[in-house]
Amino acid sequence: MTARRTFIRAGEEARRLALIDATLDCIAEGGPQAATVRAIALKAGVTPGLIKHYFDTKEDLVASAHETLMTRMTEASAAALDDLPADPVARLAGFITNAVTPPVVDPRAMALWAASMQLVPRDAAMRDVHEATYLAFRDRLERMIANALAAAGKPHDTATTRALAIAGNALLDGLWIEASVLPDQFAQGEMRSIAIRAFARLLDLKLSE
Amino acid sequence: MTARRTFIRAGEEARRLALIDATLDCIAEGGPQAATVRAIALKAGVTPGLIKHYFDTKEDLVASAHETLMTRMTEASAAALDDLPADPVARLAGFITNAVTPPVVDPRAMALWAASMQLVPRDAAMRDVHEATYLAFRDRLERMIANALAAAGKPHDTATTRALAIAGNALLDGLWIEASVLPDQFAQGEMRSIAIRAFARLLDLKLSE
DNA sequence: GCTGAAATTATACACTTGAATAATTGCTGC
DNA sequence: GCAGCAATTATTCAAGTGTATAATTTCAGC
Structure with a gap:
């Protein structure tokens, strides 16, 4: 009469999120192939069968996890903007x-x-998410560049600004x-200095380091 | 008395290469999880057991494939250099x-x-290969930048050149x-134009488009 | 407290995986 | 030609995979 495992009923919302987080953890630690239903369930403190209860298939779970990841990254980036100064040039920096x-x-x-990234070339849904995320980030950068150039009294026609945003995004x-x-290849603050100086040259702007 | 499959004895060198190429094809088409011994053998026109004959383990095969890939990329990049003009500025362009x-x-x-890339953070051997490849490419770019700046009569202290090479590499x-x-996001030749113009601003050089 | 519905666990299954071993075949050197 | 060695195939196995289903437990509403 080995007792059955005791458990608590979490809300649907919380359980789905726990499973998604567990999936992301597994992928981050061991790559996609490490994200097995058993490993995910173990990390979520749950039994494998429960995954079936919240997601029709494992593929559904992985897709949900990806969507959640992208949404979070976008939101984190947007939230960080609130803490930046109002001056366009300092804001860009x-x-x-x-x-x-x-x-x-x-x-x-x-x-x-x-x-x-690996899935994007062969999964249409992944490509759509990537494209939307990429364009959203690039457009934001483009607006900040245009504002900074305007504030500095520099010319900023749309075509050039667009090209600079693409290059800046890639950089x-x-x-x-x-x-x-x-x-380990880069000293403390080295990246920041390199990035700021590169943008200063790229935009012909004086950016405070 | 179903006849056994007929086969030919390929040289060790050729077979190893065929298995490595098949592995790369599998990974490219379906990601690492698609590179099963059976899929690899099928693509190589061979029986799964043969993999064991040339590689102790599947992991060995994947590692060899990765090394081959990196070597090829480096060699292809080096070979392309031979066709570039001798003038340092045109050469950089x-x-x-x-x-x-x-x-x-x-x-x-x-x-x-x-x-x-996915393996680099958790596999020391992969990280070493990545680091060596990255530094080799960056150093080459750094030398070309230094030569181009020198040819144009621009100042080029080593610290600045190094920073420009890091930024240029990232770009x-x-x-x-x-x-x-x-x-599909970029028109024919658009990338080239963007890259050339960005480098021209970055280095304060006139690069022919 | 009960009761019933839903969440969760437990178990089972069919299939794929990497690997090991035995059986055969192609080919080289004579 | 033929002998023998090594390359290759065929077969097998244990472990791990995703999924389906049945058995249980939790907990909200009465």
């Missing part, structure tokens, strides 16, 4: 600094990003990746 | 163009890169990623 320093720079986030992405994946 | 246009820009290569990486993963 703060935005750049945020993008290339912790907590945005983070090996775990990088691993999750790489995992989803931030590349620095974010290397800082996340090879943290 | 050509290098930049190569990095953001096909065949370097390629969804398959991007998928493989993302797959290995190329970011553009390469987006061009590979969202090819």
Whole structure:
């Protein structure tokens, strides 16, 4: 008469979130192949069968996890904007600094990003999410660049600003990746200095370091 | 008396290479989880057991495949250098163009890169390979930048050049990623134009578009 | 306190995975 | 040609996978 495991009934919302978080943890730690139903359930403190109760299939769970991840990243980025100064140039500098320093720079986030990047070329839903996220971030950067150029009295036609936003976005992405994946390669604050100086040259602006 | 499958004895070298190529194809098409011994053997036109004959374990095969991939990328990049003009400024422009246009820009290569990126944070061997490859590429870019600046009569102290190489490398990486993963977002030649103009501003050089 | 519905666990199953071993075949050197 | 070695195939196995279903437990409403 080995007693059955005791449990508590969590609300649907909480359980779904717990399973999604467990999934993200598994992927971050061991890649997608480590996110088995058993590993996820174990990490969520739950039995594998429960996954079936909240998600029709494991694929559904993974898709939900991906959507949650992207939403969180977008929201975190938006929230950080509130703490930036109002002056357009200082605001841009703060935005750049945020993008290339912790907590945005983070090996775990990088691993999750790489995992989803891998799916984008062959999964239409993933591609749509990626495209929307990419364009949202780039558009935000583009507006900040336009405002900073305007505030500094520099010319800023839309075509050039667009091109600068694409390049600036790529620059931030590349620095974010290397800082996340090879943290020991760069000294404290080095990334920030590099990013600020690169943007200053790119935009021909004086950005405070 | 169902006949046994007929086969030919390939040289060790050729068979190992065929298995490695099959592995890379599998990963590119369906991610690491699609690279099962059976799928790899099928694509290589061989029986699963043969993998054991050439590689002690599947992990060994995957590691060899990764090493081969990185070596090829490095060699392809080096080979392309030979076709570039001798003039340092034009040479840099050509290098930049190569990095953001096909065949370097390629969804398959991007998928493989993302797959290995995912392993870097938790696999020391992968990290070493990544670090060496990254530094080799960056150093090459740094030398080309220094030469171009010198040819144009611009100042080029080592610290600044180093920072510019890091930023330039990140810029190329970011553009390469987006061009590979969202090819429809950018018009023919747009990436090249964006990259060249960004580098021209970054280095304060006149680069021919 | 009961009761009933829903959440959760337990168990089972069919299938895929990587690996190990035995049986056969192609090919090289004579 | 033929002998023998090594490359290759065929077969097997134990472990792990996702999923389906039945058995139980929790807990809200009365």
